[in-house]
Amino acid sequence: MPRRNWAGNVRYSARQFHRPTSTDELRRLVAGSDRIRAVGTGHSFNRLGDTGGDLVTLAGLPPVIDVDPERGQVTVAGALRYGDVARHLHAQGYALPNLASLPHISVAGAVATATHGSGQTHGNLATSVAGLEVVTADGDLLRVDRDTDGDLFAGMVVGLGALGLVTQVTLDLVPTFEVRQYVRLGLPREALDDALGSAYSVSVFTDWRAPELREVWRKQRADQPPPPADWLGTTATDEPRHPVLGMPAQNCSPQLGEPGPWHERLPHFKLGFTPSSGEELQSEYHLPRAAAADALAALDEVAHLIAPVLLVCELRTVAADELWLSPNHRRDSLAIHFTWTDDAAAVLPVVAAVEERLAPYAPRPHWGKVFVTDPAVLAARYPRYADFAALLTRLDPTGTFRTDLLDHYFPR
Numbered sequence: 250m251p252r253r254n255w256a257g258n259v260r261y262s263a264r265q266f267h268r269p270t271s272t273d274e275l276r277r278l279v280a281g282s283d284r285i286r287a288v289g290t291g292h293s294f295n296r297l298g299d300t301g302g303d304l305v306t307l308a309g310l311p312p313v314i315d316v317d318p319e320r321g322q323v324t325v326a327g328a329l330r331y332g333d334v335a336r337h338l339h340a341q342g343y344a345l346p347n348l349a350s351l352p353h354i355s356v357a358g359a360v361a362t363a364t365h366g367s368g369q370t371h372g373n374l375a376t377s378v379a380g381l382e383v384v385t386a387d388g389d390l391l392r393v394d395r396d397t398d399g400d401l402f403a404g405m406v407v408g409l410g411a412l413g414l415v416t417q418v419t420l421d422l423v424p425t426f427e428v429r430q431y432v433r434l435g436l437p438r439e440a441l442d443d444a445l446g447s448a449y450s451v452s453v454f455t456d457w458r459a460p461e462l463r464e465v466w467r468k469q470r471a472d473q474p475p476p477p478a479d480w481l482g483t484t485a486t487d488e489p490r491h492p493v494l495g496m497p498a499q500n501c502s503p504q505l506g507e508p509g510p511w512h513e514r515l516p517h518f519k520l521g522f523t524p525s526s527g528e529e530l531q532s533e534y535h536l537p538r539a540a541a542a543d544a545l546a547a548l549d550e551v552a553h554l555i556a557p558v559l560l561v562c563e564l565r566t567v568a569a570d571e572l573w574l575s576p577n578h579r580r581d582s583l584a585i586h587f588t589w590t591d592d593a594a595a596v597l598p599v600v601a602a603v604e605e606r607l608a609p610y611a612p613r614p615h616w617g618k619v620f621v622t623d624p625a626v627l628a629a630r631y632p633r634y635a636d637f638a639a640l641l642t643r644l645d646p647t648g649t650f651r652t653d654l655l656d657h658y659f660p661r
């Protein structure tokens with residue numbers, strides 16, 4: 250079990266590392282520990298999940314993938330990677346509505362931080378959750394379902410790993426489908442909204458070195474016609490690309506309009522290859538989609554600070570939802586993502602400058618990435634923040650799942 254996160258910027262400070270092989274063994278471990286957290290695949294960039302107590306991976310639990318055709322749902326072991334789940338589902342004729350840019354992340358770890366892909370009609374990955382099985386602080390097994398547990402369910406899904414250890418997740422399914430991916434270069438700023446709304450899942454990449462947006466990754470259903478030659482003032486490419494200039498395109502999902510299954514096109518990166526750059530930090534902010542043009546104009550003022558420490562910036566859309574700690578709670582969102590260089594000392598002041606410029610648009614940071622927002626400011630951006638704090642106290646009165654970063658944002 251690795252002692253650091255994927256990016257290498259967090260060395261886990263746990264006193265002991267565990268890999269139970271059954272839910273009962275996990276329950277005994279939790280019941281006997283005063284401080285414990287789960288780690289998924291370690292793709293987060295902050296210390297939200299870093300405990301000084303016990304750190305446990307659930308990857309040793311049975312790799313359940315149990316499709317229920319009647320309900321159109323699948324129940325999976327929380328530690329499974331989306332990419333592995335997706336292959337099974339596709340083989341049986343099913344799909345998940347959306348995926349993140351990488352298939353390497355665990356289902357439970359991704360849902361805990363409201364990880365998302367893109368698409369104006371798609372919620373983040375947590376919105377596909379229909380049920381959770383959780384080991385609570387006293388070692389009990391709790392099942393919560395969307396249909397029967399209403400508000401408690403909406404509070405628990407984006408749980409930051411702080412309400413219990415998620416052993417199984419039930420997800421909504423759709424019939425499998427094919428996608429074609431086209432990359433187009435040079436999008437004028439004023440065409441951003443049209444581009445983002447033009448297909449099933451659209452990402453726009455830029456580098457803050459020019460007013461124009463560098464490229465559009467348009468993932469469209471295979472039966473939708475290809476973008477015309479003069480689409481929104483962009484030009485076509487005749488070779489595959491990587492979002493980070495200079496990185497190998499072979500790491501990326503197929504482009505040039507070649508049709509293929511949803512799970513091999515919706516992520517930007519292939520399962521067997523390194524996603525993104527590897528030597529990087531990431532930050533991301535969700536703000537109301539209607540504020541997109543104003544927010545980008547506000548960032549223009551700090552473009553000279555952003556560009557020198559940036560590998561790439563990505564703009565995506567996420568539909569509104571009702572989950573308490575979802576950054577998309579009751580807001581159709583534009584997500585502005587920054588892949589930074591791995592120089593934290595140079596990056597952190599720029600993160601602060603970005604947050605200051607975006608403040609008028611009440612940005613909600615990605616829970617699994619680097620952010621410096623003041624806790625009181627963050628609390629004011631979530632209508633159900635206080636309810637989540639109360640749920641934390643109710644489900645975990647002695648602070649078994651607490652971490653320093655969680656205490657910072659949800660003081661006891």
Ligand SMILES: Cc1cc2nc3c(=O)[nH]c(=O)nc-3n(C[C@H](O)[C@H](O)[C@H](O)COP(=O)(O)OP(=O)(O)OC[C@H]3O[C@@H](n4cnc5c(N)ncnc54)[C@H](O)[C@@H]3O)c2cc1C
Binds near residue numbers: 414
């Ligand atoms: C290259 C790269 C690309 C990325 N692309 C995207 C993207 O497209 N969209 C996006 O939104 N994010 C993206 N991310 C961020 C990433 O999806 C999130 O940080 C996600 O939470 C990582 O999942 P994980 O399994 O690695 O979780 P971890 O980082 O291991 O854990 C995250 C949190 O979940 C908790 N947790 C993990 N497993 C469990 C469990 N079984 N029960 C309870 N709590 C648990 C942990 O304690 C921790 O607090 C990217 C990250 C990288 C490195």
